[in-house]
Amino acid sequence: MARILVVDDSASMRQMVAFTLKGAGHTVVETSDGVEALASAKSGSFDLVITDVNMPNMDGITLTRELRALPNYRFTPILTLTTESSAEKKMAGKQAGATGWLVKPFNPDQLLATAKKVLG
């Protein structure tokens, strides 16, 4: 099973995402902003990063860009959790190097299906 880094400033969302992924047998590390996430990413290795976009300190787009600059995360799947369904906002994530996105609101099943898409 995979090691997944979950990044969200909202405790409830983080809990929900982590709980769901753990329930599917994954190992989850929770962080609450981009700065924390980047530190965790550097000190460990992950098969998937799931990050919120709007966060204090460092947002998800910046985090994605920073991760892609790290040799270990060049090809690691990164999914953004976005409330915006407009193409423009999704593209901001893609341009920063995100693999894909998951539009809020989503339910646990959608989350698992999306994770499966990149974890194979």
Place this chain on the structure above:
Amino acid sequence: MSIDMSQFHEAFFEESFEGLEIMESELLTLDVGEGDEEIINTIFRAAHSIKGGAGTFGFMNVSEFTHVMETLLDEMRDGSREVTQFAVDSLLESVDVLRTMLESARDNTEVDEDMVAARYAVLNGILKDKSSDSSAKEDAGASLVEASVDKPIAEGWQISFIPHTDLLMAGNDPVRMFRALSELGELSAKVDYSNLQPFTELAPEDLYLSWLLTLTGGVSQADIEEVFEWVEDDCDLTITPLDVSVQNEQASVAEPDTIVREPVISNESVKEEVPEISVVDNAPVTKKPAVKPKKATESASIRVGIDKVDEIINLVGELVITQSMLDQVGEDLEANAEAVSANVDSGSQKTNADILLRLSKGLAQLERNTRELQDGVMRIRMLPISFVFSRMPRLVHDLSSKLNKKIELLVSGEETELDKTVMENIGDPLVHLVRNALDHGIETPDIRLAAGKPEVGTLSLNAYHQGGNVIIEIKDDGAGINKAKVRTKAIEKGVISETDYLTDDEINHLIFAPGFSTAEVVSDVSGRGVGMDVVKTSINKLGGRVVVESEEGKGSVFTIRLPLTLAILDGQLVTVGSESYVIPLIAIIESLQIDRAQINAVAGKAEVYKLRDEYIPIIRARAVFGLEDKKTDLHESLMVIVEVDGAPVGIIVDDLQGQQQVVIKSLETNYRKVETMSGATILGDGTVALIWDVNGMVNVHKKKLNNGVIKA
């Protein structure tokens, strides 16, 4: 996999209420105009989190509502919308509504749909304000519901998938996509490696392959597109049905956006709600006004209680009776006149006396009817002051936590009615006075305790009617005005000179001088770019006055006196030269006949009059108007004592006439601005009388005195 989502609700509510607190306090610090980007960002983020969470945990009403707020904030953030006070206030009120919605969701109770709808209407009204803003509504709730256009289902599909060489860079992998496709149906793949570079030139991260895939089984085009959703810009993709019968319906997938977003808030529901703005805006008796009355909707409409309308209809009925009564009198007089001209002696003397009696009775009745009708009509425009007062509890609540002070707010007289226009313009000055009292007046708990006062400071707001005026009092039991500090500051700022002798009262009123502020650091609470002089000016513009009484260590009372209406003024008619003038009664303290013994001429200064224990400056109206003044001895002259900036000033007039209500006509729109006059009116005999602006009179007098036009 089924997960009980309710286990996350507690965390969601907790962070949402925290988010609301952040939104509220940040909104209160947000400056009108440009708006600090960081502050707006913080507010936006809080709203965004609530929206996302609410959607995920199934509170769709919260999510939808937050989305509209977020749209507005987004426009403020990217600078396409100006940060107006109205928008900020609306957002603050929206925070309240959101809180109620969240509480209802948490406690499983019913939400007041009317309140929510009203707020939607206001927010959408703001969003609609900008012409280019249709996108806001189109986007509203877009994230919540995605209805895809019916995509054809075919027995088999041929998929031409030609990835760009950099497709792998973002972590996408064709193998995983093929696996996903193979779960949808029977997949066979033909790989085209004709683009493969010679091994020496091969970049391991680049993708040179392309595929022709065949997928059979009843698969919908939408499902196939979903697999390629993240890479649609990173490849050339063509999806063709193998079944010829659906050929016509087939859409090329190279078109990226075939998904149509259907807004949850449909245009129709928006249209229905928008006209309600005016209704809500003016709803006279709602305890908590949903909307702060605002200029933009000023000309809209007003909601009037049926009792007020009935009263007017009743009064008009009485007027009709009076009219027919006077009509009868007129006919009788006419008959008499004919009899006289026909030289018929019919004892008309007596009849005439009788008719005259009826005439005078009728006229008295007409006067009463007119006055009552006027009052009745005026009451249509009256709203309870709770419209403005209701903004205060939150303001006090927020500021006290921000300032680390403990403050209890006492509000009384909320039902006191006030003209709508006056109401709309008194809100901001009142907010400023309250902020000022909290910021500069009431001390922090430790200072209060050290001074032997209760830890919790008290701020009381009171409103009541007094003699055709509305009085609003803002009273605090704080530190009071530090007179020494004010005096020093005023000298520093050149408002007064060091040798000026000022009474305590005069020193207190220096805080209303332009550009005056004693706060060492302009705090973000009361220092919002408006000084007390602006407060005073706004109140004066409404034909009102503000005075302050303050005792050091005990606290201050700001008293605002406002006319009930802006259309009609209670005035004192006076004569100066050959003209009649109107002095607003609201400005007059008393009128008296001068006693020579009480006049003092101070060297180098104008004359002063000893009124009881006070010396008050004397201004000769004739001198101000540049009229010839033969009177050297003022003995037995008439003097009207008016209040200017909290201090009495005596103005000498030629004669005092009666008091009457006059209808105010603007001088500015009909002529031009005149410093000494606030307007004009037409008197009963058809002549025009100018209405004095007593502040202007005093200013002009000062100028003329300084220029030597008037001799001291």
